[in-house]
Every structure is written in structure tokens, then in C-alpha cells.
Amino acid sequence: MDLGGTNVRAGAFYEDGSEAGPSYSNPSKAQEGTPAILASIAATIQQAVATAAVKPTEVGLAIPGHVDDERGMIVWAPNFGENVNGVFKYWENVEVRDPLAKMTGLNIRMGNDANLAALGEYKFGTGRNSAKCLVMLTIGTGIGGGVVMAPISVQGDARGPLVLLGGNKGGAELGHTVVNYQGPECNSGEFGSLESYCQRDAIVRRAQHRIRRGRKTILNDMVGEDLSKLTPKHISQAAEQGDEVSLEVWEEVGTMLGVGIGNFIAIFAPDIVAIGGQIAKAGDLLLKPAIRTARNVAVPSLFSDAKIVVAEQIEDAGMLGGAALALEPRT
Incomplete structure (x- = not known):
């Protein structure tokens, strides 16, 4: 899954990076508050899961900002949050992994979107x-x-x-x-x-x-x-x-x-x-x-x-990086 300031995209992939089903995109509702953002992410993931050739059991999330996967937190993400009394309050120390795991029934792993785009390009693009x-x-x-x-x-x-x-x-x-x-x-x-x-x-x-x-x-x-x-x-x-x-x-x-x-x-x-x-x-x-x-x-x-x-992976690097993260063995 690749979360952006405008849209959230999700797709299912096999271990070689080939598609295991269609990808889906929905508005990310980036400035409508945490409940709306998480609901959009969960709904998009569920769309991809529902049409995948084999049901995924692990989800990799590519998220812009400072991501702490060990704690399941977004430490800082300036493009996501909500307006409070006319002032935009961006994400700081927001719990994301556990709420999404409960909403989707799937294991969740997270990483910074650019880091995961690099991982996707490494495994499934020019990095070979x-x-x-x-x-x-x-x-x-x-x-x-x-x-x-x-x-x-x-x-x-x-x-x-x-x-x-x-x-x-x-x-x-x-x-x-x-x-x-x-x-x-x-x-x-x-x-x-x-x-x-x-x-x-x-x-x-x-x-x-x-x-x-x-x-x-x-x-x-x-x-x-x-x-x-x-x-x-x-x-x-x-x-x-x-x-x-x-x-x-x-x-x-x-x-x-x-x-x-x-x-x-x-x-x-x-x-x-x-x-x-x-x-x-x-x-x-x-x-x-x-x-x-x-x-x-x-x-x-x-x-x-x-x-x-x-x-090579300009459009799908983030999703592929999320897939690569999901495929990595847990330590």
C-alpha cells in the first residue's frame, strides 16, 4: 500500500513483483483527521485483498514521514492530520499499525515511502x-x-x-x-x-x-x-x-x-x-x-x-516496496 497526500493505492503482488490482482486507488483524506485517513487506507486494502488471486496475509505500508515500525507509530508526517480551530495539526506520534490490523484482520508492517520506493526499485526495477x-x-x-x-x-x-x-x-x-x-x-x-x-x-x-x-x-x-x-x-x-x-x-x-x-x-x-x-x-x-x-x-x-x-518503477515503486517489506522475514 502506498499512502499519498491525495490518494492511497493498494495492490496484491507475488514474490517476483508480478501482480496478483488489480490495484485500487481512493482519496486518502489526508487532512480530514486520523479516523477518516485510516478508514480510507483500510477500505483500499480490503478492495485489493478481495480481488487478489491468493489472499494476502501481510501488508506493507509506504507512508510519507518519519515511521517507527517497531512501535507501530508515525512519529511525524506533515501532510496528514486535521484542522483544529483553523490551524492544521499534522501527525505526531500517531498510532497506525494496530488500528489498521484490527480494521483489516491482517498483519501490518510500515516504512517511509521513499525508503520503500527504493526497496521496490532495488528488488523489482533497475537494482535487479x-x-x-x-x-x-x-x-x-x-x-x-x-x-x-x-x-x-x-x-x-x-x-x-x-x-x-x-x-x-x-x-x-x-x-x-x-x-x-x-x-x-x-x-x-x-x-x-x-x-x-x-x-x-x-x-x-x-x-x-x-x-x-x-x-x-x-x-x-x-x-x-x-x-x-x-x-x-x-x-x-x-x-x-x-x-x-x-x-x-x-x-x-x-x-x-x-x-x-x-x-x-x-x-x-x-x-x-x-x-x-x-x-x-x-x-x-x-x-x-x-x-x-x-x-x-x-x-x-x-x-x-x-x-x-x-x-523503472515510477508508478508502482511505493506499492512494490511495501510488498517487499511484507515479504521480508520478521526478526
């Missing part, structure tokens, strides 16, 4: 369940990150694949890596993070800024002069037609992404860097400047072993 180290960035409304390592990539007794969580289980927030301390403010409060440069709205703002300065571009015609309707998809389509403004936007966004990727290559020495999320559909418009910049940032011997690619 054999990569030495896979770093994944999911670029959309925000930027999530995940790091998955094979036992060969760590020193000591280990079995894998190993998902990096950090000491308090909230680590691998790669999108909040600062690439320019004096850069724009991010929604989470820091300045100059990768997310502040490369997430959806930041990309749109770059194009809007140029249009307001009188630059000639086909983007105006594409949105009927209403800049509030502009999306990264429009900017990709215009760039593919040679639109100068759109090409500049992707060049700048890709360059900042490459700074982050170069740093991640220096830290984790991955053999796979997978770029997922809806923004990854820009393809080479984003990847070419990112790869060029990463080459100039990363340690050369580490860069030479890193393959930077668009993720």
Missing part, C-alpha cells in the same frame, strides 16, 4: 535485486530519498538487501541535503536544499519567472495565458519542441540535481542512482545536465562505477 548499492530519489511535490545496500557494501555480518534508516529510523532524507546554504527556503524550513531547487513547484516557478520578464515562449499558449495552470509536463513538452525558456529551466534544475547526485555518489558509492517520481518522466531533459554536473562533483573513481538512470 543484485545491485551493490542503489540510491533512489523520488521527485514530485517534494523529494524523497532511499538507500539500499547489498551485504557486500557494508563491513561486518549482514544479510540483505539492507535499507538505510538511521539511528532513529528517520534518516536518508536526501531531498533535504543542502546544495547551497544561501539558496531558497524549502517547505521544511532549511535553505538551499535539493528539494527547494528541484521539486515540482520550484520547476514551475523558474518558468513563470522568465515569462513574467517578457521571455518569448510557447508555454503561454499551452496554458492559455494562465500561468497558474503551468506544470512540469508542459515544460517538458515545450522543451521537446525546442522552446528556449523550457530548455533553460531543465538545464538549471538538472544542474542542481547533479550537485546532489555527485554528493550522494561520494557518500554511498552506488552502482545505481535511480531517479523516480513524476518529474523523472522528463527523461534526458533532466538527466543529461544532472549526469554532466555529477561527473564534475563526484570522486572520479566512484562516478565511473555509478549508473544514473530513470527508475
